[in-house]
Amino acid sequence: MPTAVLGYAAQSATSAVAPFEFARRDLRPDDVSIEILYCGVCHSDLHQARNEWHSSSYPLVPGHEIIGRVSAIGAEVGNFQPGDLVGVGCMVDSCQTCEACQAGLEQYCEAGCTFTYNGKDRLDQSPTFGGYSQQIVVSDKFVVRIPAGLDLQSAAPLLCAGITMYSPLRHWNVKEGDKVAIVGLGGLGHMGIKFATAMGAEVTLFTRSTSKIEEAKAMGADAVVLSTDAEQMRSVRNYFDLIVDTVPNKHDFNPYIATLKRDRNYVVVGQPEPIEPGINGWDLMMGRKSISGSAIGGIAETQAMLDFSAEHQISCDVEVIDIQAINEAYERMLKSDVKYRFVIDMASLKS
Structure with a gap:
């Protein structure tokens, strides 16, 4: 029954x-x-x-x-x-x-x-x-x-939230010394900081809010970059081994892709909508960079x-x-x- x-x-x-x-x-x-x-x-x-x-x-x-x-x-x-x-x-x-x-x-x-x-x-x-x-x-x-x-x-x-962040970090073999960036500090992003830090990575948070700086560092982030600050964004160009984007709504990926090293991956876990604005193909081709997705x-x-x-x-x-x-x-x-x-x-x- x-x-x-x-x-x-x-x-x-x-x-x-x-x-x-x-x-x-x-x-x-x-x-x-x-x-x-x-x-x-x-x-x-x-x-x-x-x-x-x-x-x-x-x-x-x-x-x-x-x-x-x-x-x-x-x-x-x-x-x-x-x-x-x-x-x-x-x-x-x-x-x-x-x-x-x-x-x-x-x-x-x-x-x-x-x-x-x-x-x-x-x-x-x-x-x-x-x-x-x-x-x-x-x-x-x-x-x-x-x-x-x-x-x-x-x-x-x-x-x-936990497995959504853990899975891409494991799949792309994050290890000690890797430079990992997390876009967005919410339910997903704060777990990404904690996991990547525990894996031994150097972890940076991308955020639009100065109020997130101390929070992110308290969770283990080594650095915080304000994505609205052009000079800060230029300072990390071609810097990261992996970027995991947790933002749940449409936003411009291009400024972040510019901060990837050659042959590295930009992983989308937060946005289930069409990507707008479009991706600059030149930046992808000239760095042999990849955009990937990951689900739970x-x-x-x-x-x-x-x-x-x-x-x-x-x-x-x-x-x-x-x-x-x-x-x-x-x-x-x-x-x-x-x-x-x-x-x-x-x-x-x-x-």
């Missing part, structure tokens, strides 16, 4: 996120049932709730930065037990057979991965509902273990990121809220009035 659970859902693009009761499926043999303790609030939750990407299906229960405790397991599950502390990120399934899945890159599944919310279950086509809820049921292949030593509240955003990370890499975070005592800077404050939190996110992620204490659902 499916289990009735309480959550918060958007019923339309214009409605507030509000209480909503729905059913979680019975356990399949490979399923893990998780009591949700904390759920991070990602900017994509707001985009999806308001149908800003024109792909939302309602009712929509957001949330893909989930920390919880295993409450039950299916008959074939051997790697988790009731009581284990676990996490669920942006995906809950993939085809498991394509080249990307076989390589542990489920986020690039050629058949399309199944997202934690606003997706469809691959077996019964029922809608997936996310972590703004009491409980979730997920295949054990898409559950990660929370290492000892990680604070559960601040670990939640690691499952999206596979399940094995997400587990590696959590283990790395525990080893280096890395966590997200968070503000914990009750679920009843979620609509206010969305408005504050639009004003960048959070340092740097909201996390919902799901115990507040009981009230």
Whole structure:
């Protein structure tokens, strides 16, 4: 018998996120049932709730930065037990057979991965509902273990913001002495500074705001460059081994590309919109530079990121809220009035 659970859902693009009761499926043999303790609030939750990407299906229960405790397991599950502390990120399934899945890159599944919310279950086509809820049921292949030593509240955003920054730094082999720049100091950018610093890189923040200088340095940044200052930008021309751009809206990439060394990469992780203004092809050709994209990370890499975070005592800077404050939190996110992620204490659902 499916289990009735309480959550918060958007019923339309214009409605507030509000209480909503729905059913979680019975356990399949490979399923893990998780009591949700904390759920991070990602900017994509707001985009999806308001149908800003024109792909939302309602009712929509957001949330893909989930920390919880295993409450039950299916008959074939051997790697988790009731009581284990676990996490669920942006995906809950993939085809498991394509080249990307076989390589542990489920986020690039050629058949399309199944997202934690606003997706469809691959077996019964029922809608997936996310972590703004009491409980979730997920295949054990898409559950990660929370290492000892990680604070559960601040670990939640690691499952999206954390892995989004860790994956490109690992893919492009950031190592001690590399010069890495992060564009933007928000939920993604502040994690990029922490991870790149822990990897031994010399880390620079690009920002438009003088108010971010001391914050970035307190997180480990070696330098801060004001992107609005032409002289500062000229001083780092042809300087960086890797740039990771976290800015979530349209902006000019060209000034930053000019600061890359020859044969290096500019990685976009924040902007899901068309690139405007256009890229100066001459700057790319004359430096054999590349523009790349990166999306979250596979399940094995997400587990590696959590283990790395525990080893280096890395966590997200968070503000914990009750679920009843979620609509206010969305408005504050639009004003960048959070340092740097909201996390919902799901115990507040009981009230």
